[in-house]
Amino acid sequence: MTWHLKNWRRQRILKHASIPEIIWQDVWTRLPFLHGLTQLEIIQLRQWTAIFLHDKKINGAQGLIITEEMGVMIAAQACLLILKLDLDYYHDWLEIIVYPGKFILDHEYTDEHGIVHTVHMIASGESWAAGPVILSWEDVTDTTNKQGYNVVIHEFAHKLDMLNGAANGFPPLHSNMDARAWTAIFSQAFEVFCKQVDKGDTLAIDPYAATSPAEFFAVLSEAFFVKPVEIKHCFPDVYQQLVAFYRQDPAARWPTSTKRR
Numbered sequence: 001m002t003w004h005l006k007n008w009r010r011q012r013i014l015k016h017a018s019i020p021e022i023i024w025q026d027v028w029t030r031l032p033f034l035h036g037l038t039q040l041e042i043i044q045l046r047q048w049t050a051i052f053l054h055d056k057k058i059n060g061a062q063g064l065i066i067t068e069e070m071g072v073m074i075a076a077q078a079c080l081l082i083l084k085l086d087l088d089y090y091h092d093w094l095e096i097i098v099y100p101g102k103f104i105l106d107h108e109y110t111d112e113h114g115i116v117h118t119v120h121m122i123a124s125g126e127s128w129a130a131g132p133v134i135l136s137w138e139d140v141t142d143t144t145n146k147q148g149y150n151v152v153i154h155e156f157a158h159k160l161d162m163l164n165g166a167a168n169g170f171p172p173l174h175s176n177m178d179a180r181a182w183t184a185i186f187s188q189a190f191e192v193f194c195k196q197v198d199k200g201d202t203l204a205i206d207p208y209a210a211t212s213p214a215e216f217f218a219v220l221s222e223a224f225f226v227k228p229v230e231i232k233h234c235f236p237d238v239y240q241q242l243v244a245f246y247r248q249d250p251a252a253r254w255p256t257s258t259k260r261r
């Protein structure tokens with residue numbers, strides 16, 4: 001789709017799909033890490049959110065009814081990641097499935113040696129390549145965790161990572177970014193972090209990040225938006241790579257102000 005056609009389509013959607021003020025205000029209050037955005041950024045975020053809700057299907061599982069407010073709560077956080085990118089980063093999938101709480105992951109995969117593994121675990125979120133994002137609503141509402149836990153940002157970071165193949169902590173970088181620098185900086189930080197986990201050190205982020213480079217990127221993306229000042233201090237080089245990738249500098253807009261909308 002050409003830029004003009006895409007823009008025309010988006011303007012058309014925005015004419016008919018606006019987010020009620022009361023709902024936007026409520027979601028805004030619940031997500032303090034948005035409060036440092038400028039007025040222009042807030043307008044852009046609200047527009048991305050409205051188009052996202054128009055284009056994606058959010059379905060409840062196990063009888064969960066998805067209210068408009070729940071949809072905005074998920075969409076606004078998903079759109080924070082692509083605020084300075086484009087909604088096209090979410091182009092290759094359609095559905096978000098929301099469970100009331102944690103859910104059972106039950107599937108098989110084949111590793112690089114051809115060995116089939118069966119996964120059976122309790123999860124709060126999952127992202128499928130070119131498929132749905134699955135979330136636990138109970139975890140979506142848990143946005144005040146000290147380790148920067150945020151399941152929506154985590155799963156949508158995986159979505160960005162999977163735009164160029166399997167999730168591996170290497171999303172499609174911009175042309176002005178250095179792929180070798182990204183790999184070197186993330187690999188070194190991952191190694192250091194895994195050692196900290198092994199030693200039982202006090203950690204700045206969720207130890208789940210030590211699971212794999214893909215989880216390291218997703219967990220750091222959560223913390224990058226939710227507790228950026230600490231991440232900038234603990235992982236300065238990684239932080240700068242994330243600034244270049246997301247084209248945002250959340251630490252510079254911290255501490256959050258109390259302005260509305």
Ligand SMILES: [Zn+2]
Binds near residue numbers: 154158215
């Ligand atoms: Zn993950």
